[in-house]
Amino acid sequence: MQHRQGTLAFDAAFQLTEPWTVLFGPSGSGKTTILRAIAGLMRPAEGRIVLGSAAALFDSAEGIDIPAYRRGVRLAAQVATLFPKMTVRANVAYGVPSGSEGIVDEALRRFRLEGLAEAVPWKLSGGERQRVAVVRAAASAATLAGGGLLLLDEPFAGLDLQLRDELLEELRSWLAAMKVPVLSVTHDVGEAFQLGAEVIRLSDGKILRQGPVGVVLVEERERLMEQLSRGVR
Amino acid sequence: MDFEALWLTLRLAASTTAILLVFALPLAWWIASGRGTGRAVVQALVALPLVLPPTVLGFYLLVMLGPLTAPGRVLTRIFGHSLAFSFSGLLVGSILYSLPFAVQPLVAGFGSVDRGYIEASAGLGASPWRTFWSVVMPLTRGSLLTSAVLAFTHTVGEFGVVLMIGGNIPGATQTLSISLYDQVQDFNYSAANRTALVLVVISLASLILIYSRRDSGIGRGEIV
Numbered sequence: 001m002q003h004r005q006g007t008l009a010f011d012a013a014f015q016l017t018e019p020w021t022v023l024f025g026p027s028g029s030g031k032t033t034i035l036r037a038i039a040g041l042m043r044p045a046e047g048r049i050v051l052g053s054a055a056a057l058f059d060s061a062e063g064i065d066i067p068a069y070r071r072g073v074r075l076a077a078q079v080a081t082l083f084p085k086m087t088v089r090a091n092v093a094y095g096v097p098s099g100s101e102g103i104v105d106e107a108l109r110r111f112r113l114e115g116l117a118e119a120v121p122w123k124l125s126g127g128e129r130q131r132v133a134v135v136r137a138a139a140s141a142a143t144l145a146g147g148g149l150l151l152l153d154e155p156f157a158g159l160d161l162q163l164r165d166e167l168l169e170e171l172r173s174w175l176a177a178m179k180v181p182v183l184s185v186t187h188d189v190g191e192a193f194q195l196g197a198e199v200i201r202l203s204d205g206k207i208l209r210q211g212p213v214g215v216v217l218v219e220e221r222e223r224l225m226e227q228l229s230r231g232v233r
Numbered sequence: 234m235d236f237e238a239l240w241l242t243l244r245l246a247a248s249t250t251a252i253l254l255v256f257a258l259p260l261a262w263w264i265a266s267g268r269g270t271g272r273a274v275v276q277a278l279v280a281l282p283l284v285l286p287p288t289v290l291g292f293y294l295l296v297m298l299g300p301l302t303a304p305g306r307v308l309t310r311i312f313g314h315s316l317a318f319s320f321s322g323l324l325v326g327s328i329l330y331s332l333p334f335a336v337q338p339l340v341a342g343f344g345s346v347d348r349g350y351i352e353a354s355a356g357l358g359a360s361p362w363r364t365f366w367s368v369v370m371p372l373t374r375g376s377l378l379t380s381a382v383l384a385f386t387h388t389v390g391e392f393g394v395v396l397m398i399g400g401n402i403p404g405a406t407q408t409l410s411i412s413l414y415d416q417v418q419d420f421n422y423s424a425a426n427r428t429a430l431v432l433v434v435i436s437l438a439s440l441i442l443i444y445s446r447r448d449s450g451i452g453r454g455e456i457v
Contacts (some may be wrong), residue, residue, distance in 0.1 A: 044447075069360045075357075094357055
């Protein structure tokens with residue numbers, strides 16, 4: 001998949017082989033752009049995006065570009081954009097088809113949002129808004145027939161570490177139970193270790209390495225240590 | 234007080250507003266959701282009645298709707314009578330003349346909706362249709378109200394276009410503003426005073442309705 005937007009150009013070819021895969025890299029490495037391209041919110045210049053065994057979501061050579069709402073992909077963006085005229089419950093229920101409302105109550109309970117269910121977004125703190133946005137996308141993804149894919153851009157990034165770790169663990173176990181595959185983005189090594197069975201390391205729009213978190217990020221740590229020691233010398 | 238003219242004026246304004254909103258919503262959404270020469274041309278055409286003398290628009294409509302042109306002959310065949318000097322003709326003229334007052338508040342309202350809401354909705358699997366009605370419209374209710382009230386009020390106050398296209402036929406095409414003109418011509422100032430007062434009350438009440446809503450867009454530079 002190739003994309004040009006100003007000076008940004010990236011070349012990313014990867015396959016998701018684990019239930020939870022983490023895109024890891026520094027700011028500006030193209031992580032968010034990849035998520036947006038998969039979600040159908042931006043059009044790559046060239047490339048092919050295939051989800052599971054289904055037909056391509058995007059194929060520049062074939063002229064295929066399935067609209068975002070028909071891709072079977074759900075996205076929680078880094079900036080939590082809650083619908084301001086809806087309550088927290090209505091926001092979480094937005095992407096849940098009628099007949100599956102039970103999942104809304106379950107999601108609110110699991111992520112400690114029951115007490116805020118009838119609150120309107122402007123009354124929430126930044127961290128609460130972010131939590132609702134992630135839960136909203138997760139609840140919607142959990143109702144997708146045949147798996148689908150959940151894309152999370154720096155989930156819970158604004159929360160304190162302890163709460164973030166607890167919520168990530170809750171999210172990981174819930175989505176695993178619901179069999180929802182996830183591709184998430186982070187530049188936090190701790191978060192990648194906590195979540196990722198598989199890590200894709202990006203830099204300057206290119207994939208440097210893909211593999212188990214223990215291998216890829218240990219290599220990264222060693223590389224950084226070596227750079228540091230060279231700098232000290 | 235000419236109640237026949239008042240009833241005709243209110244009927245014309247209500248019909249014009251209802252029809253305009255049906256067309257203005259998709260047109261404004263289309264204008265607000267992109268750029269390009271095509272959109273600029275359409276936007277200019279929509280705004281044209283704001284700067285064009287009403288008599289010019291009325292003249293062209295009179296010619297076009299009359300029996301001497303191809304469109305006029307087609308419309309005459311469809312409606313069974315010429316649209317010139319009829320209520321239907323007034324309706325066509327009012328719709329075109331009030332079009333910018335219906336479209337522009339909506340364009341401003343749609344344009345002010347954060348793109349993040351639309352992307353969030355698409356990222357949750359909602360179709361553009363659902364996004365429009367469930368996310369965009371609740372955020373632009375004030376603009377919709379402004380659009381409806383301005384279209385209604387502007388139609389109530391029309392003079393040049395309705396005079397050109399409808400003539401001045403009592404009970405058929407004579408609106409309140411034309412009735413006022415007739416009353417002044419007849420030096421019937423007491424009747425003219427009452428008619429003028431009704432027009433002032435309708436206009437003022439409409440504006441109070443708009444300004445009393447915090448999210449109407451007026452005062453925030455959303456309206457042209």
